[in-house]
Amino acid sequence: MRVLVTGGGGYIGTVLCEQLVAAGHRPVVLDRFFWGEERLAHLEVERIAGDVRDIREEWLDGIEAVLHLAGLSNDPTAEYNTEANWQMNAVATERLVALCKRKKIERFTFASSASVYDTESSATELDRSPIMCDEETVLAPRGAYSLSKVHAEKAILAAADDGFAPVIFRQGTVYGWSPRMRFDLVVNTFIKDAVINRRLFLHGGGWMWRPLVDVSDVARVHVMALEAPLDRIRGRIFNVLEENYQIRQLAMLVAGSFAIKNAPIELVETPLPKLVRNYRMSNAKLSKALDFTPSVTVLESIQNMIDKLPGAEELAHPQYYNIRWMTLLESVHTSQREYASIY
Numbered sequence: 001m002r003v004l005v006t007g008g009g010g011y012i013g014t015v016l017c018e019q020l021v022a023a024g025h026r027p028v029v030l031d032r033f034f035w036g037e038e039r040l041a042h043l044e045v046e047r048i049a050g051d052v053r054d055i056r057e058e059w060l061d062g063i064e065a066v067l068h069l070a071g072l073s074n075d076p077t078a079e080y081n082t083e084a085n086w087q088m089n090a091v092a093t094e095r096l097v098a099l100c101k102r103k104k105i106e107r108f109t110f111a112s113s114a115s116v117y118d119t120e121s122s123a124t125e126l127d128r129s130p131i132m133c134d135e136e137t138v139l140a141p142r143g144a145y146s147l148s149k150v151h152a153e154k155a156i157l158a159a160a161d162d163g164f165a166p167v168i169f170r171q172g173t174v175y176g177w178s179p180r181m182r183f184d185l186v187v188n189t190f191i192k193d194a195v196i197n198r199r200l201f202l203h204g205g206g207w208m209w210r211p212l213v214d215v216s217d218v219a220r221v222h223v224m225a226l227e228a229p230l231d232r233i234r235g236r237i238f239n240v241l242e243e244n245y246q247i248r249q250l251a252m253l254v255a256g257s258f259a260i261k262n263a264p265i266e267l268v269e270t271p272l273p274k275l276v277r278n279y280r281m282s283n284a285k286l287s288k289a290l291d292f293t294p295s296v297t298v299l300e301s302i303q304n305m306i307d308k309l310p311g312a313e314e315l316a317h318p319q320y321y322n323i324r325w326m327t328l329l330e331s332v333h334t335s336q337r338e339y340a341s342i343y
């Protein structure tokens with residue numbers, strides 16, 4: 001299948017492109033290439049260096065399915081430029097959906113986020129098991145990122161009909177190795193901190209729960225949607241996670257993986273902010289409807305990342321941290337036009 005992958009140059013997108021090529025599909029990557037194009041150099045993929053906000057109808061010529069991942073991809077970058085976030089994550093998604101319908105492209109996946117559940121606990125509630133969110137849980141997004149994802153989800157679902165079968169994946173926090181690495185996601189951050197500082201910081205002891213999933217499992221679910229019977233995915237939402245973990249469990253898994261290699265890591269408790277995100281998510285619907293349960297565990301993935309890690313100096317490079325890279329680009333591009341071309 002000839003598949004448009006928006007954001008195909010990113011952390012998840014590059015792994016997704018590898019899997020698409022391996023499965024015999026022909027990816028066409030539409031990406032601003034914030035992190036350069038070289039992450040895809042090892043793959044036979046067509047590339048369009050463009051912005052989803054300016055998507056042109058002809059970019060969809062000959063496309064049989066769209067996997068939509070592009071946009072600002074975490075809270076800090078979304079809060080940094082809320083207008084760019086809204087235009088990319090919400091408005092551009094609506095427009096892309098309308099174009100797909102016009103071009104009669106029936107299969108469409110959307111990389112949504114577990115953060116739509118946006119559930120907070122106060123520090124005193126952390127000892128209780130938090131809410132288990134399923135796809136029916138009422139959403140009350142507050143942050144710019146989660147608000148834009150919820151808006152996009154609603155627009156996508158409203159467009160579903162007999163000729164358009166979109167599916168929404170609410171992805172947990174992702175971990176694991178990718179050709180375009182991110183070290184600003186909790187497990188990956190702990191690995192980076194273990195290498196650079198030999199110390200992991202746990203806010204309030206790290207009792208908070210989060211849903212987690214390996215990057216290869218996330219990619220797999222998007223690839224599966226290309227083959228899945230349409231009646232099982234049309235207009236449906238699926239949580240995507242391997243397991244729910246407490247942050248302190250993740251820290252212990254990382255610290256233990258280093259300790260076993262004679263590299264002791266210190267765990268340091270730091271004060272907790274007043275309110276923190278604390279929630280769990282169920283993947284029962286995905287397992288039942290698509291017969292797929294993400295299976296790459298945090299422990300396996302930690303081992304794989306440690307084997308592939310670059311040195312401490314390289315690990316500190318801002319390109320691995322979305323908000324640092326975004327602010328750096330801003331500081332080195334001074335003219336209005338160049339600035340606009342970044343955001």
Ligand SMILES: NC(=O)c1ccc[n+]([C@@H]2O[C@H](COP(=O)([O-])OP(=O)(O)OC[C@H]3O[C@@H](n4cnc5c(N)ncnc54)[C@H](O)[C@@H]3O)[C@@H](O)[C@H]2O)c1
Binds near residue numbers: 008113114170
């Ligand atoms: N990584 C996670 O933990 C996670 C969890 C849940 C959901 N998601 C979602 O999955 C998707 C991919 O996330 P990721 O971790 O690969 O992020 P990423 O930041 O590594 O990749 C995003 C890609 O989109 C591109 N992009 C950004 N704005 C664009 C625009 N306006 N036009 C064209 N391309 C643009 C970037 O250049 C980048 O290559 C995002 O939609 C994100 O919100 C990620």
